[in-house]
Each structure stands twice: as structure tokens, then as C-alpha cells.
Amino acid sequence: MTVSVKDVAAAAGVSAGTVSNALNHPERVAEETVGRVRRAIRDLGYVRNDAARQLRAGSSRSIGLIVLDMRNPFYADVARGADGRAERDGLSVLVSDSARDRARERRLVDLFAEQRASGVIATPLTPDLEPFERLAARGVPVVLIDHDGVSDGLSIVSADDRKGGRLATDRLLGIGRRRIAFIGGPRDLRQVRDRYEGARRAVDAVGGATLERIDVDDLTVAHGRAAGEALLARPAAARPDAVFAANDLVAVGLLQALAMTGDVRVPGDIAIVGYDDIDFAASAVVPLTSVRQPAQELGATAVELLSRPPGEHVRFEPEVVVRGTA
Template sequence: MAASIRDVAAAASVSVGTVSNVLNRPAKVAPETVARVLAAIADLGFVRNDAARQLRVGRSRSIGLVVLDAGNPFFADVARGAENRADEADMAVLLGNADEDPSREARYLDLFLEQRVNGVLITPTTDDVPRLKRVQDAGSPVILVDREIEGSGFCSVAVDDVEGGHLAASHLLAAGRRRLMFLGGPQSIRQVADRLEGARRAVDAVAGATLETVEMPALSVLHGRAAALAMLEKPAGRRPDAIFAANDLLAVGAIQALAIMSGVRIPDDIALIGYDDIDFAAATVVPLSSIRQPASLIGYTAVDLLLKELAEPGGAHERNVRFRPELVVRESTTG
């Protein structure tokens, strides 16, 4: 039979209230008493009933994190940064993978509310502000991660994706490329739309430059490969001389189709740049140029914003943090 808090109190010769203080407010208890209670906990193998504690205090020690695609290393790094900051605050991160599916995202939001999480960090699949407002109105602050929704009132941590798209296309144009292709996912995903907008601005500023848009159903390696193979069915003169992929996974798939499966020379025949600068980008068969986002810092900062919002809802702290993207040049665009 599992040891109870009363068993710990009896073993340490203290009251149940003292054991509770040791577990929740140790600064209120004399150090020698804390040591005695902790020794009793260790001897008895006591594990606190956190579900019961949540019912009493109305809140857990957890934070919900919903990402677009847990299979994308970018979001793994975001989660790692969030976990590091949460650990500093003696909290834990519960991860939900929306898999670019709004209905799945909604189920995670409901689950996190049932778990009474301290707050929700989310890279939303859509701009469904009312749904996120319901989460916040239920007592769990919402922090947007890698996204902003203008006028929503939510705190956010993001990168300027319009600038990032402009950087990527401008780099290709500066290398003399004029027939660009933007390889993206659903434009309902705001990051995809913003990166495309930045690329369009760069292309529109250069006489004779064109931008073809290819929209795939998901931002995955398999879809990048399929898009590149479909592009190769065109006559050589109608193919792009450069591809800007909306993320590195799409770019990796395109490299597989072009350099490995089809013998296309990168960058001689087609230059290629991705977005996110995941760890694997530098290790592809042709090292991938990319637009770097500080993924781990984004996650860390999002939890930091949440903690400030919990301490001072709607307070004077910085509410919208925006990092600048960085161009990382490798062999896929320079040869």
C-alpha cells in the first residue's frame, strides 16, 4: 500500500500541515525539519498525489505546448528551450502535436484545460482567435509561439518571416537566378504565407525575375521530394533555376529528388535554399543554405513571457518579442 502524507508526518514526528509546507512552501519550515521530512519521504517511498493538489489549488505545475509538427526538428528545438525555462521554474512541459490539423489542435487545447495547466504555448494552425480566447478566459494564459496574430491581444514570440522570405529570395537573386520557385505548404499556415510575401517583394524589385508558387499539403520531406520530381517533368527551359523551400524538410526532400534521384547539379542547374536551419541542414548531400531561426531561444522566451504574464496579467512587461532571421549560406546556393 502506498505511503500517505499522514504516514510521512508520523515518521518525521511532525504535523500533516508541516509536511504540506515542506512539499509546497519549504522556505516556511526550519531547515532541520525539512531534512527530517525529506528523509521520511525517502524512507517510505512517498509520492505526492498531484491530481489532488490540483483540485485544491486549481492549477498544476505544467505548461501545455502545442506545435504544428513534432516531427520537424525546429519544433523539437523549440520544445527543448521551453523545457529548459520551465525546469528553472520547477514546472514541466506537456507536448501536443497538432500535425497541421486544426481539429487535433482543438482536442489538445481541451485536454490541457482539463489538466488545469498554468498556461498554453501554441503555434496555431489557423487564426481562430475565438477558440484561443476561450482557453485564456478559462484561466490559462495563451502565448503564441513562432507566430503573431495582429490585434489578438495575445503575447507572442516570433521571427519576422516576411523579412526571412525576403532574405532568402534576395540571396538567390543576388546569385543571378531569375526563375524562382517557392515550394510551400498550405498558405493557411501564416508562416508559409509570410515567407512567400517576403519572397514576392524581393522578386518584384528585380526586372525580369519571376516567382512560381507550388503549394503542397504538408511541410514534409516526402512532399518536398514529390514536388521536385513533378517539377522535373517540365522541359529544361521551363524549370526554375532556383527553389526557395518554406522549411528545411521540404528542401531536404527536394535535394533527394534532384541531386540523388535525378542527377541535377545543385547549385549549377538549380540553386536551393530552405528555412529554419535545422541541425541536419549542414549535413545533407549538398549542404543546405537556409534562413536561421533561434528555435531554442524562441521556446525559452515563450515560457519566460508566460511566467511574467502569470505574475502580472496584462502587465507592463514586454508582450510581443520578435527576433530577426539570419541568412546562412552553404553549398546549395554557392557551389
């Protein structure tokens, strides 16, 4: 049997309106009465009909979070930071994965609108922000993560990927490496483009340094391993002496491929720098040097921006965490 507000009111000896106030505005109700209502709720096993409340209020107490790829631990850290900050405000975070599919991204935006989300946070797939701008025009706060553009009505929280790419490559150049390869892809992914551009600027500033671009279809361990196997198939003299991987998953796959042969020393023969500084980076077979993005801070700050006027852009600075690979 479903327990109603009237049942709770009868058990607590108050009106249904008092139960509603005790749940939604406890500061308006005597402390002793709030206690009686809460005991009745616990004893009866009452569960609020939040769907009905959302219809009355016009929004839910949930935030929609759309990320590019939940396989990447970086986005799990973003979600953790968002969830921790939202909990302080009595909000929940619903996480969805666009899987880098434009049609799926649009469906998720529409779904969160239908669910009356109190705000939406997203890592957009392309520079075309029309779905998010349309959502903001309907009065739903929208914050973009890891985006480097400007849009009326939307707030942004990001880290400087061009600077991160330059820092990674400067580290490799600083330890004397001159034949550097960048492994990343796909090329239309903004984060990949910006990290490569930062690497290019660093190499262009050093005489005698070269930058080879090695494209992969996806930023996964498997694709990093395949890229490593392709490097191993080359004569030793044709291999780079350093690799900047577009993210840590690619770097870990590369490291696995090189370590399995035992013929290539890391960092002696090939130094490696990854990107994102995921938890696994520190415990790789050779602890991975990586560019750290403050993933949890990105998520937490995005939640904070939902309650501020739109149009704000908060940018974090990346930093290199030096470990065993470079």
C-alpha cells in the first residue's frame, strides 16, 4: 500500500500542509513538530512523490551531466567533483555519456529538458552549441566543461589545453629530447587539436627539434598499445626519442607495448608524457609523467556556476607532474 501525505499527517497529528512545510520549509515549523513528522515518515516508510513536486515547482533537484566518454577516468573524476558539490545543495547528479555521438548528445539535452533538470553541465562534442543555447533560452542554466569558446547565456569552466600541451613538450625538450611524436586523435576533437597546437609551439621554439604526428582513432589504452607496436616495428633509428600522448590512456597503452618487448627502455630510449593525471598514472608499470587537470575541481566549479549569472568563464591552469617516464 502506498503511504500518502495524509497518512503521515494523521500519524503525526498535524495537517497535510504542516507535513509539506516540515519537508520543504522546516524553518517555518516548530522543531518538535518537525521531529514528529520525521518520525511518522520513518515509521510509515513514506517516500515523496518527487515527480509531482517537480511538476508543481517547474524543475527537479537533479543536475544533468553529459560527458564525452565514461571509459575515461578523467570524466569519472569530473562527475565525482560535481556530485560532491551538488550534494551540499541537496541536489543529485545524473551522468550520461554522449559517446562522442552528435545525435545522442542532442537526445540527452532533450531528455534532461523533459525531466526538468535544474541545470545541465556538459562537455560539448563540437563547436556548434545550438542544443545548449536552446536549453539556456528556456531558462535552464547550462555550464560547459572543457570548452574554449564564448557563447551568450552559457557559462564555461575549463583548463588551458594549449598551455598543457606546451608544458608537456617543454618537459621532454628540457630533458634533451629532440625527436618528439604526438599520439592522439581524432583530429576533430577540440582537446586533441589544442594539445597538439601547444606541442607544436614548444617544438618550433627549439632549434633542431621535430614533431611527428601519429593519429589514432580513439583515446584508449588499446589504441595507444597499437601505436606503440607500430613504433616498435620501425628500425631503432627511425623511432622518436620522446612521445607526448594526448591522454593518459593512450600513454599507458604505449607504455605497455614498449615494456612487453624489454628491448626499449622508458625513459632511456623513449620518454613519455601523458595528459589528465588519472589515478592509474601513478601506478603504471613505470609511473607516468603527466599533465594534471584538476578534474574534480572542474566538476565542482561547474555546479557552482549553475547558480550564478550566465556568461562566466573560469579557467584552471594545468601543471606537469613528473614521475618515472620523463
